[in-house]
Amino acid sequence: MTTTTMQRTLSVDDAIKSRHSIRKFIQEPISKEDLNQIFELVRLTPSAWNLQPWRFHVITDKALKEKLQEAAYGQQQVTSAPAVAILISDMEDVLANLPETVHPGL
Template sequence: MTSQMTQEKTMSIKEAIETRHSIRQYSQDPIPKEHIEEILELVRLSPSAWNLQPWRIHVITDYSLKEKLQDAAYGQKQVTSAPVVFVVTSDMEDVISNLADTVHPGLPDEKKEQEVANLAQFFNGLSIEERGQWGLTQTNIALGIMLVSIQGLGYSSVPMLGFDQKKVKELLNLPDHVHFAAMVPVGKPESEGYPHHRHPLEKIVKYH
């Protein structure tokens, strides 16, 4: 998908990473649906082990639902300030129920069947919670790509985990086994984020 926004406003990956800050106050200007879909198309291309793609994204634009999500997020005002909220979840039980959908269509049928059997054997050896945690590690890859994509396409965001997960599951009618990567308010910023405060490379990198 190539939109006018992409042609005119896209930042380089370097620019998007360097300029991204967590924003907590947004303009109420709506985000066009084609811009939302462009962000989601980029997220859809995220890599995952065995190509299992466990992320599931809920796009919230209804204000009354955002008010309820804000209440579940202990009153954090960015939830209703932003015109769009992405709730990024991981659902490994859905993945396991549809393993054939993740196998590359170019493989021979026999190879596809073997791949599905191997994956089923592996994941059936794990508990639901273990499977859920495994899927969450993969979904966090997609979350990172989402944050950079949002910034690169001219919007701002803030990833949140400060919310009552049980309440959010009830609001979105999600099963108990689902894991949350983040709630992500998105929009045009009306405030500046704090300057970056990050560890130096010497703290986080070891050469071997």
């Protein structure tokens, strides 16, 4: 994965104040290796009781992104982004697999 290193460290306050939304993206595909690396890091994100109730779906297919754009109230960035991540919470799966997930005796 290609990264750019910032030499300046931002405070939380500065980071929040300087953030902005991106509406147009470079029309360049993201490699599967880069997407896998990104989501491998996302997978390590902690959650309450380490349940990780989220499921990610990555959409790169143009036709699917066009359908998703309709569901996203026509937002152009849905189809202009090379990949769109959809995050869902699957508590039914979490609860079904709870004995394998939580620490014994919890």
